[in-house]
Amino acid sequence: MDRFMQSRSESSASFAAAGAQLAALFVNATAAGRDFLNQQELTSLLSSGPIPLVTEPQLPNLVPFGELQICLNNTREFGLVISAGSGGLDRELDAGNFKWGRVAVHAVVELTDAHDFLTQFKRTLAYQKLTITANRRAHAVPDEQLTQCFKFLLELAGTSAPSIPGSRHTLTGLTLNVEQDDDRLVVRGAECTFGNQQAARLGRPIHKIDKLIHPGSIGIIGVSASNMNFGRIILHNLLGSGYSKDKLTIIRAGETEIDGVRCVESLRALSGKLDLLIVAVAASAVYELVDEIIDTDAVESVMLIPGGLGETQNSKEPAAGLADRINANHCRPGGGPIFLGANCLGVVSHPGSYDSWFIPLERLPKPPKKPQRNSVMLSQSGAFMITRLSQNPWLDPRYMLALGNQTDLTHGDLLRFFAEQPEIDTIGIYIEGFKDRDGLDFAIAVRAAVKNGKQVVVYKSGKTSPGASSVMGHTASIAGDTALFVSVLRQAGAMVAEDISTFDDLLYIAGALHHKTVGKRRGAISGAGCESVGIADSIDSDNFSMEMGTLEPATIRRVEDILIAKKLQALVEVRNPIDINPGADDETHLQITEAFVQDPNIDAVVVGLDPTAPSVRALVESTLRPGFDIQDPKSTVYLMPPIVLRNGKPIIGIIDGGSLYDAMAARLMDQGVCIFRNCARGTKALVRYIEVRMYADNINHRNR
CATH class of the missing domain: 3.40.50.261 (Succinyl-CoA synthetase domains)
Structure with missing residues (x-):
């Protein structure tokens, strides 16, 4: 494996030379009337890369983990795209049987590097198979070889992309079908095609x-x-x-x-x-x-x-x-x-x-x-x-x-x-x-x-x-x-x-939530047991998961004091998620919400506002209890917006009820409170939002 641990400067110089070689191979193939590289040309090209092309009928130590496919493709919309993932049957079954990004990942070559793309690739089934196979055979997972392979392809892309001015040819496709030979990856088959540069549209002012x-x-x-x-x-x-x-x-x-x-x-x-x-x-x-x-x-x-x-x-x-x-x-x-x-x-x-x-x-x-x-x-x-x-x-x-x-x-x-x-x-x-x-x-x-x-x-x-x-x-x-x-x-x-x-x-x-600070640890509050559990259950997206934060002792004591003041201490166990009982009023919901959101182990709070509970002021007008409605200064409509404004973490309110509670929702949303009408949509949106916000933070951190 030592030959795959060469320094980045050495590999960069070698890969740049491979790019010049690729251009020369395109010229030679064109002279022979071909728009593809033959086996000899592919062998010559890949000899300078980190994954060798082998043509032996059978390798004695070949590990049957399944085929891995690594590609460069010149797409109509995105230009050159680097892709990596399962080959063979798994790739053919991708569209109908796997979540997005599990069989293959893709990135435009201008927006990725080898290490970033490896991070994306680690989400796929192909990488998980590589990991299991390596662990079973007591070998290291071939991350370094993969990184060098991605770097090699990105260097080739940098010399043969459609956007390069003055270039005669452009790469249209390079596919490497990869298998594992003992403790290394080898290319078992490869294809490379190219075409003429096409004129681009003029830039718009x-x-x-x-x-x-x-x-x-x-x-x-x-x-x-x-x-x-x-x-x-x-x-x-x-x-x-x-x-x-x-x-x-x-x-x-x-x-x-x-x-x-x-x-x-x-x-x-x-x-x-x-x-x-x-x-x-x-x-x-x-x-x-x-x-x-x-x-x-x-x-x-x-x-x-x-x-x-x-x-x-x-x-x-x-x-x-x-x-x-x-x-x-x-x-x-x-x-x-x-x-x-x-x-x-x-x-x-x-x-x-x-x-x-x-x-x-x-x-x-x-x-x-x-x-x-x-x-x-x-x-x-x-x-x-x-x-x-x-x-x-x-x-x-x-x-x-x-x-x-x-x-x-x-x-x-x-x-x-x-x-x-x-x-x-x-x-x-x-x-x-x-x-x-x-x-x-x-x-x-x-x-x-x-x-x-x-x-x-x-x-x-x-x-x-x-x-x-x-x-x-x-x-x-x-x-x-x-x-x-x-x-x-x-x-x-x-x-x-x-x-x-x-x-x-x-x-x-x-x-x-644009100006809020985000993180993975969630707090969940509701007076409806099914809702608090539903909020806690909805923590996953395709490739990301939030977690339920662990309350600090000081937060637990603070919530216990709130429950004692509201005479609910015998009915509620303080934990996350917390079911605060249908007897909790507006103030109880919101005081506990603020206690949760101020806990250093909680990054976001989802609170069920329980509009149908008899103690919550959720109606436009109550005939049973005149004045006990959203016009009351003790209602959620009045109490919640200042809490959202003064706290820098996301707070999501859930108003799960019919048209009777439209006015309550509208009044809160008009004041900038983030409201969803059921916990499934609200928590799903929060998970997806937090995932992308944290990824954006990583992008910006890498570019500092």
């Missing part, structure tokens, strides 16, 4: 997104003078959200004003450059109009509302041509205008004082639910944002942008912009699919956001074949591989939700 969300002037094309069409609804929403008429211009020939807003004949008739132009015309008119927008250079940013641009078979080719013309415009001095959409619901910008959605305000009011709006929601689907906000007004984003078809601006562009905005703490994103290589930009932007202290919550649709087909018909997106998506973005630092409800919960809890 994303600084102009500031003009899009804080426009000093807005123009609209497509406003009817006689009917309430989409353009006119947008006009009414702009005015209704407080945007000044003096800053609005309607581009419509033959009219001087509509609804008190001045009109001009054309873009060329504008007196100055617009910060934002909203296009609400038929799809067929967009192609010519975009050429005019680019030629006149009359606007900084454009919002394309129309659908039908790339979602149907007949529109794909002309929509692709439109995207090419918009992309070419970015090579001009100043970068030309940026385009949001098409098939775009629009933007809500509270700081920009405008709402350009074509949903009437009476159908989706947007009252403030936070003292300071500190989140943003980005969504490929406008309907996703509408339904989320309608059902969960406490998400209350500062900005909401619908991307639609990503004809120009992409998920990666918008996330990269908002990752740098100091007023944003939390970013929620709905994705149907990435443009080519935008997944890489997006993953890098996730990492940048995390390093800037932000939290990114992502939900991706199109996980099944029918779902992927629907995605393609909706916003002309390619859904991509879900397991790859989840693994890459989790490694980058995102909270990845498996369904819409989980997205809601994670985005909500991230916003509520």
Whole structure:
């Protein structure tokens, strides 16, 4: 094993030489008319690596632990991705039989190193098999050899990635099928393919997104003078959200004003450059109009509302041509205008004082639910944002942008912009699919956001074949591989939700707890025994587990004193979790909550607020006990917010009850208290949140 313990400097020099060798092998293979390396070339390449390629029919000490597969693959969305996990049947069974990340893990090569990737790999079944096999044979687990192998592949990736300028060839795939030979790993088979470099899209001038969300002037094309069409609804929403008429211009020939807003004949008739132009015309008119927008250079940013641009078979080719013309415009001095959409619901910008959605305000009011709006929601689907906000007004984003078809601006562009905005703490994103290589930009932007202290919550649709087909018909997106998506973005630092409800919960809890200090040890309190047990039981996610904290003696005495004062000492045993009996009133719940949260062995508290208990002031109005309701200054609605505010650890309240208790929940949530309506959702969200927050802390610690 000594040869695998060489210094990092020696291995780095050796691996860099292997990268140069790989480029030379690509040239030789191309001259021979091949886009792959043959057996001799693979043997030569891997001879400088930490895991040798062996071709003997049978090795006498081969350990049948199962095949391990380690790969580099050039993916459409993420560029070069390093992967490691089970091979053979286990890999084929991955999608239907194992939790995410148990069979294989993936990371974009730009965001990982050998030691970090080994940490990810240790979660897999393949690594667990390696460990068991090594222990049975009294050998060391081959962590150092794995680390050197990952380092070797990452060095190769660094010399042959699609993003390297001036390179003739790019690696498309390198697969190593690995077995264990006594106390070392050996490659039993390998494949390597390559291709020609492909031209990338030009970079978008994303600084102009500031003009899009804080426009000093807005123009609209497509406003009817006689009917309430989409353009006119947008006009009414702009005015209704407080945007000044003096800053609005309607581009419509033959009219001087509509609804008190001045009109001009054309873009060329504008007196100055617009910060934002909203296009609400038929799809067929967009192609010519975009050429005019680019030629006149009359606007900084454009919002394309129309659908039908790339979602149907007949529109794909002309929509692709439109995207090419918009992309070419970015090579001009100043970068030309940026385009949001098409098939775009629009933007809500509270700081920009405008709402350009074509949903009437009476159908989706947007009252403030936070003292300071500190989140943003980005969504490929406008309907996703509408339904989320309608059902969960406490998400209350500062900005909401619908991307639609990503004809120009992409998920990666918008996330990269908002990752740098100091007023944003939390970013929620709905994705149907990435443009080519935008997944890489997006993953890098996730990492940048995390390093800037932000939290990114992502939900991706199109996980099944029918779902992927629907995605393609909706916003002309390619859904991509879900397991790859989840693994890459989790490694980058995102909270990845498996369904819409989980997205809601994670985005909500991230916003509520962003400024709290987190840790793994939980306290659980409830007057309902089943609920306190349920809170204690829900401590695991796929790859992470919280634990129940051990109360200090001083905390136990403090809680005992509370119970004595409330005459509950004979009914309650002080422990964690604690069942404080249905006879406990609001004050009992909250005094014990504060005692728990101030214990140094507790990092977060989940408290069941027991709204149905007769001693809790949970009703809007009590007919049995007049005044014993949420208006009472002794109610949870009054007592809990100051406790949450003055303590730096997370406190999650559970109000498990029907519509009678909606008002209690709403009043607490309006005051910034994190409330869930059952313990299963609340505790699951907390575990997932704590997992990602602690991982983000590790990322930032490594980068100090």
